[in-house]
Amino acid sequence: MIDWYFSHIVLVQSTLTTLLLALSVQVPLRAGVFSFAGVGCYGIGGYIAAIGMVHYGLSTATAILLSAVVGGVVAYALGLLIQRLTGLYLAMATVAFTLIISVLVVNGGDLTGGAAGLFGALGMLDTGHLLAVAVVVVAALTFTEIGPLGRRVEAVREDPELASAMGINVARYRRATFAVSGVLGGLAGSMTVLLRSTVTPDDINFHLVVLALTIIIVGGSRSWLGALVGTVIFVWMPEVLAFVGEWEDVVYGVLVAAAAVYLPGGVTGAAVAGYRTYRRKRREAADAPPDGPPPQPVAAGVGGDS
Amino acid sequence: MASGTIEDVDGAADTAATESVLRADDVAVHFGGVKAVDGVSIELTPGRIFGVLGPNGSGKSTLLAALTRLVPLTRGSLEFEGRRYDTVRPHTIAARGVARTFQTVRILPGRTVFDNVALGAESAGSAGKAERGRARQRARTAIERTGLAGKERHRPDELSYGYQRRVEIARAIASEPTLLLLDEPTAGMNRQERDDITGLLGDLRGEGLTQLLIEHDVQMMVDACDHLFAMNFGELIADGEPEAVVRHPAVQEAYLGKQGRAHA
Amino acid sequence: MLDVSELHVSYGPVHAVRGVSLLAEAGRITLVLGANGAGKSTSLRAICGLQPAGGGSVRLDGAELLGKRPHRIVREGVSLVPEGRRIFAPLSVAENLRIGGYTAGRSRVAALADGVYDRFPILAQRRDMPAGLLSGGEQQMLAFGRALMAQPRVMLLDEPSMGLAPGMVDTVLDRVRAIADSGIGVLMVEQNVDAGLAVADTVSIVARGEVVRSGDAEELRQDASVVHALLGDAALAEEGTA
Amino acid sequence: AEGGIATQEGIPQEIKLLGVRDQTGPVAYAGIGGARGGKLAITEINRSGFLGDGVKLTIEEIDTAGSIETASAEMAQATADRTVHAIMGPTQGQQAATVAPMVERAQVPTIFTQAGSDGVVINDYTFRATAPMASYYHLATEYLAAKGLRDVSVLYNATYPTFAEIGEGAFPKQADRHGLNIVSSTPVQSTTQDFTTPVRSIAGENPEAVVMLLTEPQSVTALTQLRQAGYDGQVMGTSVQGGGNLTEAGRHGEGVIYPTDFSPALRSEKARDFVAAFRERFGQKPDVYAAEGYDGMWWLARAIKASGSASREGIKRGLQQVAKEGFDGVMGELTFEGNDMRVPGVLVRWNGRSEELVSDGGAS
Amino acid sequence: MAQHILNAVALGSVYLVFALGMALSWSTIGILNFAHGATFMFSAFTAHVVTQHAALPMPAVVLIAVAAGALIATLTQLLAFGPIMRRATDHRSAELRILIGGIGVAAIPLAIAERVTASAPFGFRGSTYQAQVFEVFGLRMTTTVLVIVVAGIGIGVGVWRWLATSRQGLALRAIGVDSETASLMGVDRSTLALGTMATSGALAGLAGALLTFQLGAISPASGDQLLIKAFAIVVLGGLGSMGGVIVGAFVLAGAETFVLAMNQGTWVDAVSFGLIFVVLLLRPQGLFGRKEVRRT
Ligand SMILES: Nc1ncnc2c1ncn2[C@@H]1O[C@H](COP(=O)(O)OP(=O)(O)OP(=O)(O)O)[C@@H](O)[C@H]1O
Ligand SMILES: Nc1ncnc2c1ncn2[C@@H]1O[C@H](COP(=O)(O)OP(=O)(O)OP(=O)(O)O)[C@@H](O)[C@H]1O
């Protein structure tokens, strides 16, 4: 067990940081905001942490905190700037934001280390710290998923106009998701960099956007659990698929495509749907007279309807 | 109330009423060249059901959108419980107690009937635990009253059209609003089903709820409303006692087919 | 000409239509009445191939339609004015009509559209506006006009009068009558019972997925209270099971 | 359990190594080449009984698939595996820099090939069997100066650390020293695909030589378009050209000269034997990556022999000891700066089908 | 200056040919195909493999790539997007899944090509085609550029007009809005969708062949780089507007060429994406896009 843990420590840790990254895209998406600003803030957070540590000797905690705050503030400001945008237009604008950041750091001279990036920003972080952060984040997010707040977030996503006719301040929700995604992105970026000690402009790329999106769609886009499931799948897939060797990417592609086709709500969505069917079946079984004939479809009709 | 085109069929009845819930003054909504609403002034007094009649495209729904701030006003002013609100954002006025239904069904597809109604119920109050309990109770009551009992756990797309409309109504009344705006709430229902809804609206009036109702069923409007407005081409063409309004020649001319004439 | 017999449709465990039989004959209007949730729309959708049927048959002049894909069925000459209008919101009014005439051959589209514009002048005024901006009633007119463009042999109408002002209800139903008189079979669901009865030839009343009564419209016109009672019963029954 | 515990001193019968590098993904060619070179070396080492009778080196390759995450995850597992004696590390600069602190923590000696950026050779356990490109790029500069090609334009990928370093640092400095005149310096990005605009400007300047510091596909395009833009002067490339991509440039690639750490055209006996053996085994000529993998593996074997121990500590000590002395490899006389390899380098010309020697820094 | 404009036009045409295919399926039937880049790359790769065995002239190479592209896209539609669309209740829920389906599909040809080439660049060395360089009015260009510009602008304008005026074009747009209702109009949605995807794939193949001729070689990763640019172009032009795609392609190419001509090569992406960002700030629906139609 201990051995297993130590040889998989990187996977365990990157599961936790990747979860935060995925959440930074999922949180806005859940409110109908198709924003990848979180990925840009992942880059910002990574660089701030590395710069803080390498150039200014900040402590690990300070570096992470600073990254989260700056990420949140930058994303919030971005949100203010582009609040008129929706859908894929918003997606494009935020992808542009992310890619611009990667160009900025290439051209950042000594501060950012240019094309080579920065090295030696090894933070004092262990799995326990990461776990604590993840738990706090997940607990906080749970509140936005269940009960009244959950319903409101869903209304903001599904029908903003309806939501505002229900007294919900849609613009404020949207701006808030920007800030949250910035904080999450900043956390994810800074912790990733402090774990691996290096950051380069290449770390902020379109593939990260794709990865985050794939994780939450395959895992399930409606709750943090979906993000977690997706993260576990994609972080551990190379490990699990190692046996197919060089065809790993082909298998990966087939699995992702199959998930898109067969799992409309992602893995968690499928699980929830399966559970519902199971419960309904049980209800029906319980409703049927114990010694009578099995319920005919005809009989089940109105019964199920009412 | 300034527009010269309004023919006040019996002006006296209204002015005697108490303080108004909502007052719209010379409201106009233009979309480019389309004058969807053009200088409408209305006043809604507490505890009554007001109806809006008018041909298709006469601006009824747009008027409702204007009253709920979902479209910008081209001109005019709005007042709710004595406070101007023609520049606030839609959620503000909704939060003050104006609930509405939409002409085309708008419900959250992924949520159950109960959740949809609860969304309305919760929009009224704070987030406290006791209040949450009350909100659930309000939602349950609204579901009962709209004939949705037993369908709480259904998803909207599993419901027939008529039942989807009821969800809209339930959601609106669950917020226990001060003013309820209904845009063709009974479209797709037959006479009996309409009567149920009308009965419900009457009960709500009994509880003091002010309502503004848009419907094309003249019989139902006459039965249900205390006061009718008739619109055509974005303007009010008549305003007053229901019976009087539907008999008004301009309304007959603009609006009523065989069905309405039979009634008059 | 369109002979629906013993149609069954289920949504998963919900058996919504249970052995419905309906007939649409050339030159005649068959009115389908029923309470909310009775299974009217489901039946029409199944006839058009939008919903897989669990059993029964739908024959057009003897040829089986069940199992065919919707666009095939439409090309056989069956067109539907769907519940809830379903106009193409971002397309202009004119484009909505053009797509309605997709099967009708290029050359006739313009003339057919002019016919619709004559009947509904407001649509002509809104010709180049995205259809989604129309008022509810205007959209209903467009949906109706769009179905006319297909020049069907059988027309299925799911509440064509919904959201229409009384005057316009007359226009539409008169038009339906005229269509039927030109030799087209019409199967029409209506909640506006009186207006529907006024133009119908035959009536079928559906409750809980079954036809509980069918007969001559004339008969029922004389005794409208029977209809109302049946509908009322159905509604009560619905609530009763709830 | 199979294999010994890698912390035990002495030389066991089986010495287990792991290669953790790209076998798929965008720079797979480097990892694949490195792995092949290493395999060939292992066969020779084992067959010759270099480490003693019956002592066998074994290696297993693990794919990092072009991803930093995978690289660090696989390295974590590799370093945690107590039967692993040493690791042949990732070829990509960033992957390598990320795992470098890790191998120190786990105290597993790791030899990198390629991985040209800073931050890779940073502690006692990190070793590199590839000389930084900048360390032998002077061969190019000297050649240009000797041929009197003084007006030079530089076209370089500024988002790629190795090239940025030469384009902005090493080359301008050397050019200055040798009296070359840099007419223009044009940075592009890794995402630049079409070079019409920059090469037009360069062709317009008509310098006597163009120094081209670009990735593989970029090189092909830039060369093709440079020629189409009417430039027919000398083009000076980098060892990236050794990967065979110039074949794709067809006649446009003919005559390009570049410094490299290894060329199949090298005339030393070691190199000739290596080329022949490699050909026999893999059916093609070895590239620079293979040569680095091969010399890297021999470095390791010599290290074990030198310290008399295949334990992790022993290998580390041995590698340092060998580095201090240097040795002869297929890349020529190898010297070291700390744990980092230096090569004499060689300048070659692409004749359209293969490399020809132009001059060598003593590698033959 | 004139030379720079010509270069921008050439680059814009390359982008255009690539983006057209993507925009076609996206703005009609609502399929944002993230495998478009991989289709592009793999078509070129297929042609590359064939030219290694047979010395073919340019038209034959192009034809092979076009056929390969059409085939890949058809398979993608049959195996991934088609089933997704059939299963989805509404288009919005299908949208993200289509995106992910495309990402999954894209991994497959990419992995194969990377495997075979070990990620080294590949081109049409075996083809008999040799680009000729010529000068008109002092401007230098190659026959390849000429072909690309003609093909790009010709096909672009053709597709644009066809979509705007033809019956099928209208049907395609209707499918994109509400495919169920479209089928009620007699539109054979699956066949039309398949045809659209095949055409889109053929355009990807065409782009693959032409761009490989233009660049000399591409690498397996080249498709991804173009994908994000094409995405940017379509959004910049405004979703649903083919004219917008044409303008968008040239605007982006113009911006990039300008930055390169100023010798600020490392700022290219920042400037081009910055430009898109600013355009969206000013026009949230892109240059020629329509605002979403929605009313109360
Ligand atoms: N956003 C808009 N842009 C342009 N015209 C519009 C817009 N919204 C509404 N209209 C037009 O304004 C007129 C009034 O529409 P409105 O929806 O208010 O009518 P209505 O009285 O509710 O009709 P109905 O009874 O058919 O629902 C209609 O002719 C409609 O086409
Ligand atoms: N997608 C669905 N999934 C599950 N059940 C459904 C679905 N669609 C309809 N139903 C159920 O099928 C039954 C018949 O619905 P249908 O829409 O045919 O009724 P209707 O007669 O058209 O009613 P209305 O007058 O309200 O339009 C209803 O009980 C409804 O709840």
Ligand SMILES: CC(C)C[C@H](N)C(=O)O
């Ligand atoms: C595989 C090589 C192209 C890697 C490159 N030399 C680097 O340092 O990253």
Ligand SMILES: [Mg+2]
């Ligand atoms: Mg209306």
Ligand SMILES: [Mg+2]
């Ligand atoms: Mg219905």
